[in-house]
Amino acid sequence: MGLLAHAPNELRGRHCHDTAYVAIILEGGYQEAGDEGRFDVGPGDALIHHAFESHLDRVEARGARVLILDLPPALARTPHVRGRVRDPEALVRVASRDAVDAAALLAQDFAITPVAANDWPDLLAHDLRTFAPFALRDWAETHGVRAETLSRGFRTAYGCTPKAYRADIRARAALAAVRTSPEPLAAIAHRLHFTDQAHMTRAVARISGVTPGRWREHQLDTIRR
Numbered sequence: 001m002g003l004l005a006h007a008p009n010e011l012r013g014r015h016c017h018d019t020a021y022v023a024i025i026l027e028g029g030y031q032e033a034g035d036e037g038r039f040d041v042g043p044g045d046a047l048i049h050h051a052f053e054s055h056l057d058r059v060e061a062r063g064a065r066v067l068i069l070d071l072p073p074a075l076a077r078t079p080h081v082r083g084r085v086r087d088p089e090a091l092v093r094v095a096s097r098d099a100v101d102a103a104a105l106l107a108q109d110f111a112i113t114p115v116a117a118n119d120w121p122d123l124l125a126h127d128l129r130t131f132a133p134f135a136l137r138d139w140a141e142t143h144g145v146r147a148e149t150l151s152r153g154f155r156t157a158y159g160c161t162p163k164a165y166r167a168d169i170r171a172r173a174a175l176a177a178v179r180t181s182p183e184p185l186a187a188i189a190h191r192l193h194f195t196d197q198a199h200m201t202r203a204v205a206r207i208s209g210v211t212p213g214r215w216r217e218h219q220l221d222t223i224r225r
Contacts, residue, residue: 002067002068002095003026003065003066003067003068003092004023004065004066004067004068005063005064005065005066006028006030006057006059006063006064006065006066007059007063008059008060008061008062008063009059009060009061010030010057010059010063011056011057011058011059012056012057012059013056013159014034014054014055014056014158014159014160015054015055015056016052016053016054016207017049017051017052017053018051018052018208019051019070020048020049020050020051020070020071020076021049021068021069021070021071022046022047022048022049022068022069022070022071022072022075022103022106023046023047023049023066023067023068024045024046024066024067024068024069024085024088024091024106025041025042025043025044025045025046025064025065025066025088026043026065026066026067026088026089026092027043027062027063027064027065028042028043028059028060028062028063028064028065029041029042029043029045029059029060029062029064030057030058030059030060030064031057031058032047032055032056032057032058033055033056033058033157033158033159034049034053034054034055034056034158035053035054035055035129035165035168035169035172036048036050036053036055036081036129037081037115037122037125037126037129038118038121038122038125038157038158039082039115041082043088044084044085044086044088045082045083045084045113046082046083046084046085046106046110047081047082048071048075048078048080048081048082048083049071049081050071050076050172050176051175052172052175052207052208053172054160054168054207056158056159067088067091067092067095069091069095069099069102069103069106070099070100070103071103072103072104072106072107073107074107075106075107075110078112080112080113080115081115082112082113082115083110083111083112083113084110084111084113085106085109085110085111086109086111087109090105091105091106091109119157120143120145120153121153121154121156121157121158122157123143124139124143124150124154124162125154125157125158125165127139128162128165128166128169129169131169131170131173131192131193133193136150136151136162136163137150150162151163167203168207170192170193170194170203171200171203171204171206171207172207173192174188174189174192174194174200174203174204174212175204175207175208175212175215177192178204178212178215178216178219179215179219180219185197185200185201185212185213185216188200188212200212201213
């Protein structure tokens with residue numbers, strides 16, 4: 001956690017963070033495309049990132065200066081990932097003294113910013129995040145996108161194919177359910193349209209390095225303490 005400087009025109013390819021945090025843009029700007037959508041952000045904007053979320057960043061020619069804070073518990077369950085803060089530099093000053101106080105101030109100051117889709121890659125990303133099963137070729141035909149350009153155009157915007165994007169967000173949804181609910185593992189696998197529980201186990205282990213069973217054991221150990 002702390003201050004981060006992005007170089008002008010920097011491109012950070014799609015990558016995954018294993019901890020939850022909030023990025024507050026202080027200067028400059030960039031476009032982020034990830035598991036929660038695609039956003040153009042500038043000074044005063046704040047983006048919530050949940051654990052094991054993947055994204056890429058395209059930094060503007062002016063570069064960017066960003067404050068990284070732990071995700072406050074008060075914002076951990078919000079369905080919204082983009083917001084604004086009134087005084088980003090105040091957060092910097094508080095964070096230099098106490099990161100916990102800075103996170104608390106962020107939770108108080110965070111104002112939700114509505115997000116709209118920019119183009120068909122954003123519409124496809126949104127539909128993939130619903131977990132509703134559909135064939136990509138059928139989606140392309142319905143939305144007037146040539147099937148042969150669907151994967152290439154989506155990769156240009158999001159840094160991965162639609163198939164890989166769907167796999168990542170489904171794995172992350174499974175992990176969240178395993179870590180935060182008592183729902184049986186087989187039921188989670190069925191609800192999220194995995195082939196079977198073993199398929200879900202491999203997907204969760206791929207993004208987190210730990211199987212659902214071990215995550216569930218850790219959850220129970222935490223409750224017992």
